[in-house]
Amino acid sequence: MSKLAALPSVEKLATALAPQVSLPRPLVNLFVRREIDHYRQLLLADGEHTREEIENATQKGLREFANSRLQSVINATGVLIHTNLGRSPLGPRAASALQEIATGYSNLEFDLPSGARGKRAGYLETALACLLETPAATAVNNCAAALVLTLRTLVAEGKNEVIVSRSELVEIGGGFRIPEILETSGAKLVEVGATNKTHLHDYEKAITPQTALILKVHRSNFYIDGFIGEPEIPEIAKLAHEHGLPLVEDLGSGAMMNTDELAPIEHEPTPQECLKRGIDLVIFSGDKLLGGPQSGIIGGRADLIAEIKKEPFFRAVRCDKLILTTLQESIDQYLETKADPTQADVPVLKFLRTPSDKLRARAEEILANLPSENISITIEDTLARPGGGTMPRSEFPSIALKLVPKNQSISKLAKTLRLGSPAIVGYTTDDALFLDLRTIFPESDRAVQQALKSALS
Numbered sequence: 227m228s229k230l231a232a233l234p235s236v237e238k239l240a241t242a243l244a245p246q247v248s249l250p251r252p253l254v255n256l257f258v259r260r261e262i263d264h265y266r267q268l269l270l271a272d273g274e275h276t277r278e279e280i281e282n283a284t285q286k287g288l289r290e291f292a293n294s295r296l297q298s299v300i301n302a303t304g305v306l307i308h309t310n311l312g313r314s315p316l317g318p319r320a321a322s323a324l325q326e327i328a329t330g331y332s333n334l335e336f337d338l339p340s341g342a343r344g345k346r347a348g349y350l351e352t353a354l355a356c357l358l359e360t361p362a363a364t365a366v367n368n369c370a371a372a373l374v375l376t377l378r379t380l381v382a383e384g385k386n387e388v389i390v391s392r393s394e395l396v397e398i399g400g401g402f403r404i405p406e407i408l409e410t411s412g413a414k415l416v417e418v419g420a421t422n423k424t425h426l427h428d429y430e431k432a433i434t435p436q437t438a439l440i441l442k443v444h445r446s447n448f449y450i451d452g453f454i455g456e457p458e459i460p461e462i463a464k465l466a467h468e469h470g471l472p473l474v475e476d477l478g479s480g481a482m483m484n485t486d487e488l489a490p491i492e493h494e495p496t497p498q499e500c501l502k503r504g505i506d507l508v509i510f511s512g513d514k515l516l517g518g519p520q521s522g523i524i525g526g527r528a529d530l531i532a533e534i535k536k537e538p539f540f541r542a543v544r545c546d547k548l549i550l551t552t553l554q555e556s557i558d559q560y561l562e563t564k565a566d567p568t569q570a571d572v573p574v575l576k577f578l579r580t581p582s583d584k585l586r587a588r589a590e591e592i593l594a595n596l597p598s599e600n601i602s603i604t605i606e607d608t609l610a611r612p613g614g615g616t617m618p619r620s621e622f623p624s625i626a627l628k629l630v631p632k633n634q635s636i637s638k639l640a641k642t643l644r645l646g647s648p649a650i651v652g653y654t655t656d657d658a659l660f661l662d663l664r665t666i667f668p669e670s671d672r673a674v675q676q677a678l679k680s681a682l683s
């Protein structure tokens with residue numbers, strides 16, 4: 227019993243800690259209560275903990291919990307589409323449309339001319355089809371949902387086999403694996419070919435009366451090289467169509483323009499190209515190279531899109547008005563700038579095409595106003611990456627501040643910047659912390675400078 231006397235009172239400790247974090251008080255109470263319960267168990271199990279130790283650990287834990295609240299971050303990693311940092315930022319136009327729709331009523335499912343119930347996303351679907359130069363399109367919550375929905379729609383009892391090449395049975399990350407996605411959808415995976423080579427006759431031999439479709443999955447986060455080969459899309463499309471089967475491609479990124487014209491990177495296939503080559507349905511993410519909100523877009527044959535929209539599961543993964551607004555804005559911008567998509571107001575495309583000497587000038591500006599006593603700071607040529615499951619082979623020139631602190635460790639400095647306000651996330655190597663300018667918004671340069679100043683003082 228005497229040991230338990232080390233436990234502080236929940237109310238008292240919460241009152242002492244609450245002013246240190248800007249969190250709702252009930253959440254502070256809950257956190258502190260859980261922490262003290264945890265120590266009660268440890269003490270009962272014969273642990274040795276003093277009150278001071280418990281109070282300090284609770285304080286540290288509470289601060290870390292407060293840091294886990296969704297907040298904006300300065301991305302100094304040089305990875306353009308960083309899934310852990312929220313993928314693509316929206317441009318100002320999409321953000322202001324979001325503000326307007328979010329804070330008022332809208333015609334989400336209301337037809338203004340007739341005053342009757344209207345079609346959700348009717349305008350967006352037409353705009354998407356127009357942009358993709360295809361008969362029909364729709365959007366759901368993300369690319370994974372779009373794939374599950376498409377498979378669920380196209381497979382049926384007794385006709386549920388989906389043919390996929392063994393070189394495309396990929397894991398996207400976060401537990402998203404093609405074989406498991408297929409299983410979730412009620413499809414039966416039929417693997418063909420080998421890891422490095424798949425021939426047209428491999429696909430042909432696998433077709434049975436139970437085949438529902440052929441699926442292509444873009445190798446978006448890895449590449450294979452060496453003794454490799456696969457049939458061209460038009461050959462697979464011809465084979466599929468001769469057997470009355472749809473050919474579906476999970477493309478992943480969905481760049482709306484030739485990104486290799488913006489930076490020295492490899493060509494990322496566009497959905498338009500895929501559809502022209504004979505893909506019946508293409509599926510891709512809205513928040514990768516497209517630069518829109520998290521969403522999954524499906525475009526292609528009108529009869530298949532109509533079936534997908536009738537599938538009951540569609541209702542479970544449909545987009546809300548906030549997503550529809552920002553996606554509508556993103557798509558309209560691409561349509562308006564079709565002659566020159568580089569004019570679209572998409573931050574990741576801007577970052578991609580910023581010349582390195584511009585980045586260098588900004589780095590010099592930041593550096594000029596920093597103290598130099600406790601640290602060595604230099605401007606380095608680095609490599610940035612598209613990231614987000616796009617172009618795994620592509621690295622392109624960038625510029626970073628290279629920081630080597632003298633009286634603290636690299637990891638300590640990196641942590642101080644991560645825990646600052648705003649949080650700054652760079653990357654470390656054995657001998658330095660790097661802050662890559664390519665993914666930092668120019669308007670954040672000042673905040674970076676301030677954060678460095680205070681971290682070094």
Ligand SMILES: *Cc1c(COP(=O)(O)O)cnc(C)c1O
Pocket residue numbers: 368369370371398402443444445446447476477478479510511512521522614615616
């Ligand atoms: C990123 C990716 C996905 C998953 O997209 P989400 O929008 O995150 O669901 C699926 N397939 C491929 C090929 C991808 O690159």
